Amino acid sequence: xxxxxxxxxxxxxxxxxxxxxxxxxxxxxxxxxxxxxxxxxxxxxxxxxxxxxxxxxxxxxxxxxxxxxxxxxxxxxxxxxxxx
Numbered sequence: 314x315x316x317x318x319x320x321x322x323x324x325x326x327x328x329x330x331x332x333x334x335x336x337x338x339x340x341x342x343x344x345x346x347x348x349x350x351x352x353x354x355x356x357x358x359x360x361x362x363x364x365x366x367x368x369x370x371x372x373x374x375x376x377x378x379x380x381x382x383x384x385x386x387x388x389x390x391x392x393x394x395x396x397x
Contacts (some may be wrong), residue, residue: 327362336362342373342396352385352392359390369394 326337327329338355352386355367373380373396385392 320378334362334364335368336364337370340369340371342371342375342378348394352387352394355392356387357389365389366391366393368392372397373397 325339328335328337335356336355338351338358340348340351351369351371355369359365359367367390369392371394378396380396382393382395385394
């Protein structure tokens with residue numbers, strides 16, 4: 314499901330639940346640099362929607378992957394990242 318931001322950029326998932334909006338970016342893990350670009354993309358969406366918190370879900374198919382959830386603070390924004 315793709316939604317569009319006010320600037321017509323496509324996002325992966327936007328959930329409106331009980332008056333709150335959640336922006337979720339989904340990626341397939343292709344390394345740290347690709348992940349960093351995903352964070353920048355998510356930050357742009359948060360700016361478009363004037364939100365302080367966003368979520369990124371990365372699917373890692375590597376055999377020696379490190380799964381988990383982490384919180385990343387970038388400026389005044391908080392990104393919750395899950396690697397599964």
